């Protein structure tokens with residue numbers, strides 16, 4: 001087992017990465033605060049892993065709430081199912097919530113923990129690659145609004161993150177690829193060497209070679225932990241983690257939540273960001289081509305859906321959380337491993353890049 005630490009002073013916490021971690025009581029049980037546990041999961045993950053997790057937590061008399069599966073249920077209305085369970089079981093402030101599932105379950109459980117009785121503890125057990133490398137680390141929690149992705153939320157850090165790599169054995173191929181989008185993102189924004197390693201190892205990752213997956217997860221978590229430790233509340237450089245996300249969130253909202261996977265939308269968004277960076281003269285043509293090539297090899301989409309169109313994309317992007325004082329801020333690339341935040345990109349250049357990447361039909 002590898003242990004990394006997200007350094008946040010009094011709120012620092014460990015990330016445990018290894019195979020078979022759900023077969024042993026520690027480290028999970030040792031991080032429960034209080035006497036009771038509520039495990040939040042969904043209807044797909046529950047039959048696979050819920051019994052294992054409750055067995056580890058028996059001494060905390062665990063109860064479970066099983067949510068419907070899907071991004072379309074990441075809503076304020078569905079969040080109430082967690083509060084119904086907490087209040088129905090008379091669970092008090094000394095309860096720990098455990099998120100067992102992908103990013104949807106993790107974001108909803110974390111948000112429920114942030115606001116239930118003004119805040120209780122929670123633990124992340126991410127079971128998708130995307131959640132293991134990204135959403136379970138860093139304390140961003142929340143739900144979607146029909147007008148914008150992740151628009152209702154809070155920062156609330158978990159007490160620990162337990163990553164059992166074995167859970168990836170049951171993950172559908174399409175979901176594995178979606179997770180690879182976020183892995184590739186770390187290479188693009190701050191880790192040139194890792195990007196090169198991914199170019200050499202993407203086939204082994206798709207074949208689920210455990211050692212290769214373990215390395216990619218650890219390296220991704222190291223990158224994420226470093227960024228979060230430097231800028232927990234996203235006052236500056238944490239925004240770099242959103243490379244491709246402004247375009248990606250517009251695709252997710254525009255196509256209807258659950259229609260495109262988050263990682264798929266981010267992949268297409270990173271291609272638009274690379275193309276825009278090339279048009280602005282910052283990224284060389286060869287490097288822009290490497291971005292699309294690696295994403296394609298990871299079986300990810302590299303085109304914006306034609307049905308949306310550049311104008312609709314820009315309208316959807318105007319409700320992004322990175323919009324400040326009406327100014328759209330974009331994450332762009334000055335090279336592979338070198339991302340920047342810019343708020344001075346001409347609208348015409350964005351439209352041209354979107355059209356070039358498929359939005360023009």
Ligand code: NAD
Nearest residue numbers: 044102103104105127128130131134135140167170171262
């Ligand atoms: P997801 O939670 O919808 O999970 C994907 C699918 O895999 C679901 O059908 C789920 O039931 C299933 N699943 C989960 N684990 C499985 C397993 N081990 N075996 C078989 N099936 C399994 O999607 P996701 O890609 O994990 O997360 C996407 C969400 O995460 C989005 O809502 C996105 O906004 C959010 N996100 C949040 C952050 C953050 O910092 N908080 C970062 C990135 C993404």
Ligand code: GLY
Nearest residue numbers: 138140238241242
């Ligand atoms: N996924 C973006 C962030 O955690 O900041």
